[in-house]
Amino acid sequence: MNNKHEAVSLRLYEIRFHGRGGQGAVSAAALLALAAFDGGFEAQAFPKFGSERRGAPVEAYVRISAVPIRAHNQVYTPDAVVIQDATLLRSEPVLRGLREGGLVVLNSAQRPDVPGGDRDDLRWICLPASHIGERLLGRPLPNTVLLGALAVATEWVSLSALEKAVTGHLGRKGEEVVKANIEALREGSRLATEQRENS
């Protein structure tokens, strides 16, 4: 085990994704778990169980751990939340249970004034992921941009592991899709690095 594994050996990291049906919250969770697993961690990803309906609020969860994960429960006290659609801040309790000092990765150019946004312990990364997705992928898909940002902000997964996960998971969709999504990962990571350095 390398040093990073030792540093997190007693911790279990939990991430909750909030999106709308069709935005790919479940795919995002799977990509993150694949990258963590590739990085030598135990990982688990699953959707909030339910019927999938386009546009309806959806949740997906990831657990990352240095030791095998046995529980199959939903995530109630995440270390980070990734919000794929900023309008969910108004309608869903997306910050519920977020741990002290937790991270919010939000698909929005600015940090909105939202209920729960008064918590001063949270770290926010806000970036216009849909716009970037539109530019790079031809569709307003925020996933890989947000994942690139999450990777930089948490260091739970490396960018190269995410790129590998994208290559494997999206391989069936063709080389161009893979390439564009890797660009999106890098753009998300670049913007998150900028925000970190400016804060």
Place this chain on the structure above:
Amino acid sequence: MRKLLEGSQAVAEAARLCRPQVVAAYPITPQTHIIERLAQHVADGELEAEFINAESEFGAASIVLGAVAGGARAFTATASQGLLLMTEVLHNIAGMRLPVVMVCANRAVSAPINIFNDHQDSMALRDSGWIQLYAESNQEAADSVIQAYRIAEACELPVMVCMDGFYLTHSFEPVELPEQTAVDDYLPPFHFARTLNPARPMTLGGGSEPDNYQEYRVAQHEAMENARAVIEAFDADFGEQFGRDYGGLVQGYRLEGAQTVVLGLGSLMGAVRDVVDRLRNQGRAVGALRLRCLRPFPAQALVEGLGSAQRIIVLEKALSVGAGGIVAAELRAALQEAGITTPVESVIGGLGGRDLTPEVIETVIQGAGPDHAGSGCRFAPAHRLPTRNSKGEKAHG
């Protein structure tokens, strides 16, 4: 090699490795991904099988019945209402002693309609003559499918591998898939002695009169009784060959000196293990026993596992309406027969997908003691959602 796989994919790959020649199913949540994956394998030429998209679950069950009677290895999967629609055929498969293997992606039954997990569907089929194995993890679900074919074909009994809908079917977790050659070594080719053959006409499941029907049922019961040793032996064999075994019929966790033991089935036992660790760290003598095999009912293995416990809690995701816990009732009978008077607390929870979180499980354990145990049951509380935020470190156990 360990891979991060969705549970449905893991069991589909395991089924593929068993080389079924006929796969028949009708889609139903949360089973559908299993059959989709197998259909893809057949379409891609990676599985040489006849894939039949049936017109209903009744049809799917009938197709695998016919396929196995014709000497082919067959696979199907279903859940909930689909399983119930198969009911009549499932009794027939068992009565004809056909080694069919199916995966039940456990889901609640209607009404009210609910697509989420509990064990009501397969529990309702407990008297149908099928062996029932309940998996705790995706790894075990996949491994159990491979074991299931060997058990079924050796005992000439059908096997239902039960895996929790969503909690397992839709979760990505690390799974080690065996090599094809290793599975071929473990699972010999299927040669069915009673294969239907036009050259030697015979009838399967034909009429039976009052003078011999009961003998068929007795033989079926005896085959089930004998299956216990087979399930244990093939699980041990599997462990020797693949390095993973699941305790055969039951699997204990930290039972040494355990005064309180929680008994349960399926994926919820992962959270139970975490709770047991946490309570053990606090110096409390708590252990867990997982019922892996519901049929044949492993009365003796349960009695051995629970014999020295002073408090037994059965936490189960199914309800015999008007009676209480199903496993609890069977356990009470087994203990009584063994002369053990420890009261059994029957706790029902997790119905219709309600999450049995570590917090809920701990509440159940901290809750009513033996004094509250009666012949009925009590119900687990719902998980209390965190308020504004939550502090403190999380650690395993």
